[in-house]
Amino acid sequence: MYPAQFEYHTPGTVREALDLLGRHKDDAKLLAGGHSLLPAMKLRLAQPKHLVDLRKVSGLSGIKEDGGALVIGAMTTHYQVESSAVVKSKCPMLAAVAAQIGDPMVRNMGTIGGSLAHADPAADYPAAIIALGAEMVAEGPKGKRTIKADDFFKGLLTTALAEDEILTEVRVPAMAGKTGAAYMKFPHPASRFAVVGVAAVLSVDGGKVGKASVAVTGAGTKAVRAKGVEAAITGKAADAASIQAAAEKAAEGVDVQADLQGSVEYKSHLVRVFAKRAMEAAAAAVK
Numbered sequence: 001m002y003p004a005q006f007e008y009h010t011p012g013t014v015r016e017a018l019d020l021l022g023r024h025k026d027d028a029k030l031l032a033g034g035h036s037l038l039p040a041m042k043l044r045l046a047q048p049k050h051l052v053d054l055r056k057v058s059g060l061s062g063i064k065e066d067g068g069a070l071v072i073g074a075m076t077t078h079y080q081v082e083s084s085a086v087v088k089s090k091c092p093m094l095a096a097v098a099a100q101i102g103d104p105m106v107r108n109m110g111t112i113g114g115s116l117a118h119a120d121p122a123a124d125y126p127a128a129i130i131a132l133g134a135e136m137v138a139e140g141p142k143g144k145r146t147i148k149a150d151d152f153f154k155g156l157l158t159t160a161l162a163e164d165e166i167l168t169e170v171r172v173p174a175m176a177g178k179t180g181a182a183y184m185k186f187p188h189p190a191s192r193f194a195v196v197g198v199a200a201v202l203s204v205d206g207g208k209v210g211k212a213s214v215a216v217t218g219a220g221t222k223a224v225r226a227k228g229v230e231a232a233i234t235g236k237a238a239d240a241a242s243i244q245a246a247a248e249k250a251a252e253g254v255d256v257q258a259d260l261q262g263s264v265e266y267k268s269h270l271v272r273v274f275a276k277r278a279m280e281a282a283a284a285a286v287k
Helices: 014-027 037-042 078-083 085-090 092-099 104-109 112-118 125-132 227-233 240-247 264-284
Strands: 007-009 028-031 050-053 063-066 069-073 135-140 143-148 153-155 166-173 179-187 194-205 208-217
Touching: 014 028, 014 050, 014 135, 014 166, 028 037, 063 085, 069 085, 078 085, 078 092, 078 104, 078 112, 085 092, 092 125, 092 179, 092 194, 112 125, 112 166, 125 166, 125 179, 125 194, 125 208, 179 264, 194 264, 208 227, 208 264, 227 240, 227 264, 240 264
Parallel strands: 007 050, 028 050
Antiparallel strands: 063 069, 069 166, 135 143, 135 166, 179 194, 194 208
């Protein structure tokens, strides 16, 4: 299939891209990696009259440290996140998440910003950035603003980004000492999207969990924090029995949806199983 006709734009700066969005409004779509938008265009599910390609916009890719946080440009590819020595050193869980996305061709073209802005309910990054307490930086006509991960995902394919804003970077805070993190998922055999995925970050001191951050993707219409698990494991020993008991709370408060991959009961079971596995791996990773 072929997409409907459109005008192609290649801005060199964020300001130029914002001007194009302001000028063409609903007729414009931003292109990052293209793995979601281009298939939709070929199926005529999306028919933008103007396509604004962000690949040549300066300053939107790259990874650096800034004030104890990892700063990742929105156009940084999954492979760059996966292979970055800085990410592997400061936040190995995020590198591991990137390595589980799609296949090598997807990881070489897809971008972290494109994935987050698209907000696919089965994407891998959303659970990870919620659990890590990341922040998104968006830029619009009125300047920049920061959006916390907990406030970013609003619903199916919907985020807190305004129509005239561009996601420019992701800021991931450095993990404190004696903290471990892990992401575990049950992947769809064809797409490698998460049928269910769980990210867990545990801070352990004296054998007990002082702080827990757990998030779920794939189960419903958006990635969400698993508050029942967090409450159940905080203050408890980081042992098999406590983790098992906390994991039983994993589906509580999560709007689990049936789909072609499974029933509500089946996916709720997967949430509990992978919450347990993620917490076990996070506890084992504590240094």
